[in-house]
Amino acid sequence: xxxxxxxxxxxxxxxxxxxxxxxxxxxxxxxxxxxxxxxxxxxxxxxxxxxxxxxxxxxxxxxxxxxxxxxxxxxxxxxxxxxxxxxxx
Amino acid sequence: xxxxxxxxxxxxxxxxxxxxxxxxxxxxxxxxxxxxxxxxxxxxxxxxxxxxxxxxxxxxxxxxxxxxxxxxxxxxxxxxxxxxxxxxxxxxxxxxxxxxxxxxxxxxxxxxxxxxxxxxxxxxxxxxxxxxxxxxxxxxxxxxxxxxxxxxxxxxxxxxxxxxxxxxxxxxxxxxxxxxxxxxxxxxxxxxxxxxxxxxxxxxxxxxxxxxxxxxxxxxxxxxxxxxxxxxxxxxxxxxxxxxxxxxxxxxxxxxxxxxxxxxxxxxxxxxxxxxxxxxxxxxxxxxxxxxxxxxxxxxxxxxxxxxxxxxxxxxxxxxxxxxxxxxxxxxxxxxxxxxxxxxxxxxxxxxxxxxxxxxxxxxxxxxxxxxxxxxxxxxxxxxxxxxxxxxxxxxxxxxxxxxxxxxxxxxxxxxxxxxxxxxxxxxxxxxxxxxxxxxxxxxxxxxxxxxxxxxxxxxxxxxxxxxxxxxxxxxxxxxxxxxxxxxxxxxxxxxxxxxxxxxxx
Numbered sequence: 001x002x003x004x005x006x007x008x009x010x011x012x013x014x015x016x017x018x019x020x021x022x023x024x025x026x027x028x029x030x031x032x033x034x035x036x037x038x039x040x041x042x043x044x045x046x047x048x049x050x051x052x053x054x055x056x057x058x059x060x061x062x063x064x065x066x067x068x069x070x071x072x073x074x075x076x077x078x079x080x081x082x083x084x085x086x087x088x089x
Numbered sequence: 090x091x092x093x094x095x096x097x098x099x100x101x102x103x104x105x106x107x108x109x110x111x112x113x114x115x116x117x118x119x120x121x122x123x124x125x126x127x128x129x130x131x132x133x134x135x136x137x138x139x140x141x142x143x144x145x146x147x148x149x150x151x152x153x154x155x156x157x158x159x160x161x162x163x164x165x166x167x168x169x170x171x172x173x174x175x176x177x178x179x180x181x182x183x184x185x186x187x188x189x190x191x192x193x194x195x196x197x198x199x200x201x202x203x204x205x206x207x208x209x210x211x212x213x214x215x216x217x218x219x220x221x222x223x224x225x226x227x228x229x230x231x232x233x234x235x236x237x238x239x240x241x242x243x244x245x246x247x248x249x250x251x252x253x254x255x256x257x258x259x260x261x262x263x264x265x266x267x268x269x270x271x272x273x274x275x276x277x278x279x280x281x282x283x284x285x286x287x288x289x290x291x292x293x294x295x296x297x298x299x300x301x302x303x304x305x306x307x308x309x310x311x312x313x314x315x316x317x318x319x320x321x322x323x324x325x326x327x328x329x330x331x332x333x334x335x336x337x338x339x340x341x342x343x344x345x346x347x348x349x350x351x352x353x354x355x356x357x358x359x360x361x362x363x364x365x366x367x368x369x370x371x372x373x374x375x376x377x378x379x380x381x382x383x384x385x386x387x388x389x390x391x392x393x394x395x396x397x398x399x400x401x402x403x404x405x406x407x408x409x410x411x412x413x414x415x416x417x418x419x420x421x422x423x424x425x426x427x428x429x430x431x432x433x434x435x436x437x438x439x440x441x442x443x444x445x446x447x448x449x450x451x452x453x454x455x456x457x458x459x460x461x462x463x464x465x466x467x468x469x470x471x472x473x474x475x476x477x478x479x480x481x482x483x484x485x486x487x488x489x490x491x492x493x494x495x496x497x498x499x500x501x502x503x504x505x506x507x508x509x510x511x512x513x514x515x516x517x518x519x520x521x522x523x524x525x526x527x528x529x530x531x532x533x534x535x536x537x538x539x540x541x542x543x544x545x546x547x548x549x550x551x552x553x554x555x556x557x558x559x560x561x562x563x564x565x566x567x568x569x570x571x572x573x574x575x576x577x578x579x580x581x582x583x584x585x586x587x588x589x590x591x592x593x594x595x
Binding site for chain 1: 100101102144145146147151155158159162295298299302303306307314318321322324325326328329332392393395396397399400403
C-alpha cells in the first residue's frame with residue numbers, strides 16, 4: 001500500500017486540526033518538524049469537519065484548511081463533511 | 090404577505106456548480122474552433138470538458154476570502170521581520186547565497202508561471218480548467234510579488250540582491266530556470282499543463298519548496314519561511330490540479346497516452362536538471378542543514394513519486410524514462426555542481442566557499458558511497474591551493490548543454506570518474522549535451538532548441554565582445570562585492586560586525 005501525506009504549518013490554528021486527524025486516523029504517523037507537521041498514512045487519510053469542530057468549539061469550514069496547508073499527496077475527495085486523500089493502488 | 094425566508098446555504102458541490110460551471114456559455118456567433126484555436130494541434134482528443142473535476146471545488150468568492158487572509162498573515166510577519174532586525178537572526182550570512190539564487194532564478198519563474206497559466210486559462214474551452222487556471226495565474230503573480238517584497242529587506246543590507254531582474258535575463262546560471270519556463274510557455278496548452286502543472290508542480294515541487302522553507306526555518310530566516318509557507322499553501326491546490334489534468338486527459342481518449350507519456354519523459358528530466366541548484370543549497374549553502382538532497386529525494390522522489398506512478402499505471406503510464414539516470418546521479422550532483430559554482434564564483438552574483446572540516450564530516454556521513462572517494466580529495470586540494478594564496482579559479486568558459494543550459498559538469502550515470510558529454514550534429518552545426526536525457530529532448534524537437542539563447546555565445550556579441558569587465562557591467566554584477574569567495578566578502582564582514590553590535594554594548 002502506498003503512503004499518502006498532508007503537511008500543515010505548525011501554529012495555533014492547526015493544533016486542533018492535527019489532533020482531529022490523529023483521532024480519525026489512529027494508524028497515521030505524525031512527524032513534527034520546525035514550523036511544520038507532516039502526517040503520513042498508509043493508503044488513505046481522512047479529515048472530518050465534525051471532529052475538528054468538537055475540538056475547536058466552533059463551526060469550521062473545511063476549506064479553511066487552505067490557509068495553513070503546505071503540501072499533500074494522493075487523490076483528493078472533498079465534500080462538506082470530510083476531505084479524503086487516497087491512492088488507488 | 091410574503092414571508093422572508095432565510096435562504097439555505099449552498100452545499101459545496103452545489104456552490105461549485107453554480108459559481109463555476111454555470112459561468113460558461115455556448116458561443117452563438119463564433120465557432121468554438123475560432124474561439125479556442127490552439128486546443129487541437131497537439132493531437133490531444135477531448136470529448137467532454139464537463140468531465141473535468143476540481144476536487145477542492147474552490148469557487149472564486151472563497152478563493153478571494155482565503156487569499157486575503159494569507160496576505161494579511163504574510164504582511165504581519167514581514168513587518169515584524171523588518172521592524173526587529175530580522176536579518177541578524179540568521180545562522181550566518183552564507184545562508185544568503187541560497188536566497189540570492191532563489192530571487193534571481195526562481196521568483197522570475199513564478200512570474201513566468203503566472204503568464205503561462207493566464208494564457209492556458211484562455212485557451213482551454215472548458216469552464217472547470219478556465220477557473221482553476223485563472224486562480225493559479227493569480228497565485229503565481231502573488232508568489233513573485235511577495236517573494237520580491239520579502240527579500241527586499243535583505244537588499245537594504247547585503248550585496249547581490251539589487252539587480253535580480255537584469256540577472257534573470259542576462260547572467261548565465263539563471264538561464265537554466267528561464268529557458269525551462271520559456272520552453273513550456275512556447276509549447277501548446279496541454280503540454281504546458283503536463284510540463285508545469287503535472288511534472289513540475291506534482292512530481293518535483295515538493296523537492297524545491299518543502300526543504301527550502303524548512304531550511305529557512307532552521308536558519309532563522311523568518312521572512313522566507315513566511316513567503317514560502319504563504320506560497321506553499323497555494324501549491325497543494327496546484328498539485329491537485331496537476332494530478333487532475335493528467336487523469337482527465339488520459340480518461341478522455343486512449344490515443345492521448347503516448348503523447349502524454351512523451352511529455353512526462355521530457356519534462357521530468359528538464360525539471361530534474363533545474364532542481365540541481367536546490368541540491369547545492371541543501372548540501373552546501375545552508376549553515377544549519379535540514380536534510381541532505383539524498384534524503385529529500387528518498388522522501389519526495391522515491392517514496393512519493395513511486396506511489397504516484399504506481400497509481401497512474403492503471404492508465405498505462407510508466408515512470409519517466411530517465412528516472413533511473415536521475416536516481417544514479419543523486420549521490421553526485423550537489424558535489425559536482427558546487428565544485429562548478431566555486432571555480433566560477435567570479436561570475437556569480439552570490440558567494441561560494443570551501444566547505445569547513447565540520448561540513449565535510451556531515452557530507453561524508455550523508456554520502457558514504459561518494460563523498461570521501463570522489464569529492465573530499467578535490468575539496469582538500471582546493472583548500473591547499475587557497476591556503477597557498479593561489480585559489481582555484483576557472484576563467485575558461487563552461488561548455489553549456491543546449492537543452493538545459495547547465496555547464497556540462499556531470500558524470501556518466503555508471504562512472505563518476507568520467508564526464509558525461511553527448512553531441513548531435515544538426516544542419517551542419519554541432520550541439521553539446523550534458524546527458525542522454527537532454528540529448529533526446531533536443532533530438533525530438535531540434536528546430537525549437539537550436540533557437541535557444543545561450544549565455545556563453547552572448548559573451549562574444551555586442552555589447553560585451555569577449556570583455557569580462559564589460560560582461561559584469563552588462564549583467565549588473567559588482568565585482569568584489571556580489572561575487573567571489575564568502576570568506577573575504579563584505580557580506581561576511583558586515584553580518585559579523587552588525588551581529589556583534591546587536592549582542593554587545595560596544
